Amino acid sequence: MSSSAISITAAETVCSLGGSLSECLASWRAGKTGLAEHDGMLQGRIADRSVLKGRRYGAVSNLAVRVARAAVERSGWTAEETKTAWLFAASSRGNADELLGHNDWRRPSARFRASNTIHSEIAAAVSIELGIRGPWQMLSSGCSAGLDALGMAWTALRAGLCQRALVVAADLPLVPELIEAFRATRLLATDSLNDPLSPTTTGLHLGEAGVALTLELSETGLAEVTRYAANSDAYDSLAIPEDGASLAELLSTFPRPVIICPHATGTPNHSKSEMHALRTAFVNPLPSILLLKPFTGHTLGANGLLDTALIASALPNLPGNLPGLTGVSPDVVDLHVGDEILKITSGMGGHNAAIGLKVVAPPVPIEIPIPVPP
Template identity: 65%
Template sequence: MATFITAAETACALGDTLEASLTKWREGRSGLTLSEGLLAGRIADRRLLKGRRYGAASNVAVKVAQRAVEKAGWTEEQTRSAWIFAASSRGQAGELLGTNAWRRPSKRFSASNTLHSEIAAAVSIELGIRGPWQMISNGCSAGLDALGLAHMALTSGMAPRVLVVAVDLPLVPELLKDFQDTRLLASKTLYDPLSPQTAGFHAGEAAVALTLESEGQGRGPCMTRYAANSDAYDSLVIPEDGGSLAELLAGFEVPDLICPHATGTANHAVAEINALHRCYPDVPPLLLLKPYTGHTLGASGLLDVALISEGLRQGNLPGNLPDLSHPTGISLDMPANPRRVLKIASGMGGHNAAVMLEGRS
């Protein structure tokens, strides 16, 4: 069964709204900026992160969720009965580590500000949503898993409609040092995730919200399948043969276009490409979105889905940045009128997720 993505909204390095992000993407311009020697993806309008009651991640999640629900045209009663699936890898890291004092916090909310689950709770409170909410923290696959669980809730008939939210704000000095110490953070000023010389990712901030409805109620691009598995291999790296990911992808129809996870770490650049070669005799063209947005951790999968689904909705799906590296035999050229797009995400610790998106004729 299909579920429809009826509205989407984002705030990320490409722009503070989804439409602004699409405009910059179509212009072929990256949203990454260089500041104090760090190339990263920043949300430009810092007011989106500010507020006295909630943590910064919750504040921006609420704002994009409000805009998505407004776009979807949900009535007050429809909004009230919706379910929420929210996702984040690092949650309220700025509040936990004491680096977000600039956001005008109230000490009364110090305890709730350090909870991952405050993100989902804040969306529920501020939008008046009385359906159940869940908080997913599956590393960098969290956003795609939240979307998958939303799809399952809808197709099972349990949920009348679902709001999916993902947010990560990893530009915190302590977090960046952790990534650097683990040899995951890039030191170069070019984000070329499939280059033989790639050695890490450039972090990015993002908040994303999507509304999902059943086929009878929905309109626009749809999601036709979700699946996930685990490597059961290592807490940091992926098996270089890509076996587990290939097994997961084998359950999907062959897409017209693949948007891989493609973080830019040396291990992932080998493992994910090996998985694609194991699964497909002729690997479909690839769309690499992290060079535009930075790696937004748990928000990355849902951010890519929001960008792709809106491109499909408008009948104009932009392509890759120029001059990116690609393995022999794999194309980065955008196919004409792609209809079926496969999105892949992988979380640290070996959790793989994938969803199939389809445009509607």
């Protein structure tokens, strides 16, 4: 069936909230954060490490294959439809553990050490294991990578280049060397305050995640993707301009949403600049704000796609925020068909991306007639 709508039709997630999409949604609805203290800091760790194991691929690649396979199975794609799909994968730090000589616990094979250390192994592994023969791309635009991958997939479908796409993002940043790098750069939180818009926030809390979703030309699904846009600050390799001017310019191209899910890293610089951008782009009162990093931690290149998958899968009755957060309400938000949601990400180096989602009517269930006994 031809369609002008591009919809998310299936998703799977693994993060600190749970080992499956259903577990993650249950934790969110229960108001339960996935962050816990490890080594004196809050972290969002994946509890079941078995999803990272495998001899051929790196840990992040194994995680990507796991969520990708589950999303495709949930979508109902045939083998032929899967074969012709386009694949867009994303990660900020890739298989950093393998590059640094870690992850011996996953029983690696020496034969694959070269392929284990490149970012593109993530996309290649998904393609090989799922039998995808369409082109694959690997994006690494920092914390915007996952949302950019979704945007690139949306663009390909909108241009008529493909009928369906698989989008995958994964990051495992809880590596000693990466943690120390964030600490040295003064981006890592120095305390356990889990409140990204607080004036006393000190930094981000790292988290792990793998997420995949299927995108199709369809009038029905979990949510319709209505728009993707991106730009750059051209300002600094670490900081974001405090006035948020570039981000505000980007957001002004979107219709006013009912809900905004901001990037909200928790760094003092970002908490100011992003809110300035929102107030500039959307005249007060601001739309409702949904903060998901207090639930999952900052999953770097996976965060944008993770938030999108959770939101789309929870519609139309989104769970609220954690209680006690600065500047937001904890209440559940009831949405209606046609309501717009805006998801924002900002990558290190000043790359901004945003995706518009629209609430769609749920599919009409197929009624199977009950045979009448003679």
